[in-house]
Amino acid sequence: MLARPATPAARIIPAIDTHDPARASALATALAPHAGALKLGLELFAAEGPRAVRAMAAVAPVFLDLKLHDIPNTVAGAVRSLLPLRPAMLTLHGAGGPAMVAAAREAAEKAGAARPILLAVTVLTSLDAATLAATGVAGGPVQQVLRLARLALEAGADGLVCSPQEVARIRDAFGTAPLLVVPGVRPAGSATADQARTATPAEAVAAGADWIVVGRPITGAADPAAAARAIAEGLPA
Numbered sequence: 649m650l651a652r653p654a655t656p657a658a659r660i661i662p663a664i665d666t667h668d669p670a671r672a673s674a675l676a677t678a679l680a681p682h683a684g685a686l687k688l689g690l691e692l693f694a695a696e697g698p699r700a701v702r703a704m705a706a707v708a709p710v711f712l713d714l715k716l717h718d719i720p721n722t723v724a725g726a727v728r729s730l731l732p733l734r735p736a737m738l739t740l741h742g743a744g745g746p747a748m749v750a751a752a753r754e755a756a757e758k759a760g761a762a763r764p765i766l767l768a769v770t771v772l773t774s775l776d777a778a779t780l781a782a783t784g785v786a787g788g789p790v791q792q793v794l795r796l797a798r799l800a801l802e803a804g805a806d807g808l809v810c811s812p813q814e815v816a817r818i819r820d821a822f823g824t825a826p827l828l829v830v831p832g833v834r835p836a837g838s839a840t841a842d843q844a845r846t847a848t849p850a851e852a853v854a855a856g857a858d859w860i861v862v863g864r865p866i867t868g869a870a871d872p873a874a875a876a877r878a879i880a881e882g883l884p885a
């Protein structure tokens with residue numbers, strides 16, 4: 649399994665969100681030296697499928713973010729189908745419930761020591777308290793994140809995806825063991841765009857994030873590698 653990051657740069661996971669394999673390849677090559685892993689998500693996977701994962705895995709560990717969310721049998725089958733691509737990290741929605749997480753873990757075990765880190769997505773960082781309440785979840789994002797975190801960790805998830813605003817509460821409740829991968833990260837002055845629960849890279853790491861996921865503030869910069877380096881320089885050692 650991918651080790652916890654040992655340097656500030658290794659904490660950074662750029663999100664390579666594009667449908668264009670040539671652009672993905674250029675970004676991957678430019679950013680791999682300044683990152684701990686590269687995130688390949690639904691946009692590129694929908695356009696290019698497994699070959700995009702193989703291409704990215706040739707330059708860096710791949711965080712394959714497909715946010716699996718289905719009945720346990722289907723999710724277990726999807727995990728089995730993804731294992732030959734050797735992702736370093738894989739996401740599933742914690743809201744799928746503990747049986748789904750347990751089925752994913754059992755399927756992932758087939759890869760032995762090379763199995764991906766399984767991350768349960770808690771409450772999407774694009775949801776604010778009012779929108780979450782409108783979906784029928786009472787009590788606010790922190791309570792829901794903690795509720796889903798407990799279920800997922802007890803069912804076999806290695807870690808969680810959450811916003812920077814819940815990281816400290818998760819560390820208080822569950823200690824240092826869960827791997828925490830944190831999107832919704834915005835360097836000071838960056839546009840929040842569709843992200844609702846945000847903080848700066850340094851705030852996320854100071855609160856206890858292991859990795860931070862940063863997409864547009866890096867990929868939208870004139871010099872993405874320089875943007876990634878600047879973020880690393882601002883992180884606590």
Ligand SMILES: O=C(O)c1cc(=O)[nH]c(=O)n1[C@@H]1O[C@H](COP(=O)(O)O)[C@@H](O)[C@H]1O
Pocket residue numbers: 663665687689713739769771772773774809810831832833843861862863864865
């Ligand atoms: O699982 C994720 O990585 C994820 C979970 C979440 O709650 N919020 C979230 O933004 N992400 C991903 O993190 C990346 C954030 O991208 P930027 O908003 O451009 O920094 C995107 O690729 C999202 O798919």
